[in-house]
Amino acid sequence: MKNLFKGISYPFISITYFFKYPKLISLSIIPFLINLLLYTIILLSSLYFVKPRLVSLSGLNNDPNILNYFFYIFLSIIVFLILIIICYIVFSILSGIITGPFNEHISQYIEEKITNQIIVVQHGFLKDIFISLKSEISKIIFYLIVIIILFIIGFIPIIGVIFSLLFLFLFNCFYSALDFLDYPMARKNYKLKQKIKSIKSKPSLSFGFGFIASLILVIPFINVLLKPIFVVSGTLLYFKENYK
Numbered sequence: 001m002k003n004l005f006k007g008i009s010y011p012f013i014s015i016t017y018f019f020k021y022p023k024l025i026s027l028s029i030i031p032f033l034i035n036l037l038l039y040t041i042i043l044l045s046s047l048y049f050v051k052p053r054l055v056s057l058s059g060l061n062n063d064p065n066i067l068n069y070f071f072y073i074f075l076s077i078i079v080f081l082i083l084i085i086i087c088y089i090v091f092s093i094l095s096g097i098i099t100g101p102f103n104e105h106i107s108q109y110i111e112e113k114i115t116n117q118i119i120v121v122q123h124g125f126l127k128d129i130f131i132s133l134k135s136e137i138s139k140i141i142f143y144l145i146v147i148i149i150l151f152i153i154g155f156i157p158i159i160g161v162i163f164s165l166l167f168l169f170l171f172n173c174f175y176s177a178l179d180f181l182d183y184p185m186a187r188k189n190y191k192l193k194q195k196i197k198s199i200k201s202k203p204s205l206s207f208g209f210g211f212i213a214s215l216i217l218v219i220p221f222i223n224v225l226l227k228p229i230f231v232v233s234g235t236l237l238y239f240k241e242n243y244k
Contacts, residue, residue, distance in 0.1 A: 007177075007208025007237070011216070011226070014233035021113055024106060028228035031102040035095050035224045042087050042094075043220060050079055088218045089147075093140050095227070096179065100132040106228055107183035107235045114239055119187070135186040142192060143175055174199065176217070177210030180234025181243065198243050205241055209233070 018024045054075050108119055150171070154164035178199050185195045199206045213230050217223040237243070 001204070003202070003204035004208040006241075007205040007210075008212045010209055010233040010237045011212055011229055014229055014236055017110060017113075017232055017236070018229070021110070023109065024228070024232065027102070027106045027109060031099040031106075031228060032224065034099050034102075035091075035227060036221075038094055038098065039087070039091050039221065039224050042090055043083075046083050046087055050083065054079060084218060084220060087220070088223065091223065092179070092217075093143070096136045096140065097133060099227075100136045101129045103228070103231045104132050104183055104186070106231045108187065110232050110235050111184060111187075111239065114236065131186065135182060138192045139175075139179065139182065146171055146175075172214050173207055173210035175210070176213035177206040177234075180209070180213060180230045181206075181238050182234070183231065184235050184238045185243075202241060202243060205237065209237055 018028075054072060057075060111117075112119055147168075150164040150168050153160045156163075178195060181199060182195060185198060190198065216226060217230065
């Protein structure tokens with residue numbers, strides 16, 4: 001239980017590093033702006049697609065009475081909650097690919113500060129982007145495979161729905177930990193199997209960190225603002241807790 005709360009605390013601890021090392025703020029500006037634009041496009045596009053269909057489904061087009069209006073509000077709340085989850089998933093995938101190289105620089109910078117070692121880059125900027133993209137794509141493929149399997153299981157009445165929702169929650173916490181602990185592991189040339197094994201080696205810490213990441217980063221626009229903090233906290237967690 002102690003390690004669970006310890007994992008939860010790391011994002012809050014990492015905020016102090018942005019004051020201690022102001023360069024982290026400047027390194028976060030470009031990925032923040034990219035993420036802000038990306039998430040805004042995803043969310044507004046989703047709302048633009050869904051809103052007229054909600055009006056039609058609720059019956060407001062044909063009979064704008066009070067019952068249909070309340071039904072429209074009820075549908076809007078349900079659909080909005082579902083949209084937030086869908087937008088979070090789409091945003092996480094696209095953001096990981098587009099801003100991965102920028103997040104890598106943030107992670108590398110904080111690693112140098114906490115280890116007091118200069119990381120010697122033995123390849124150019126384009127190679128750095130390629131390595132980052134390769135790491136992100138391997139994680140995304142893994143994520144999509146599991147999500148598709150859970151989606152299929154969800155068609156099984158009652159038991160399948162319960163199992164898929166429960167496992168989706170647990171897997172999302174695990175994947176969030178993997179996503180932000182990935183940057184230092186990628187620099188050590190870990191394969192996906194090694195990364196998964198490393199996350200599983202400290203289950204309580206990883207779950208606590210992944211839980212708070214999943215909880216906070218699903219909130220619209222807060223996720224955009226706080227994502228660099230989770231990049232820093234994932235790197236801190238990896239080195240300070242001696243993940244292997």
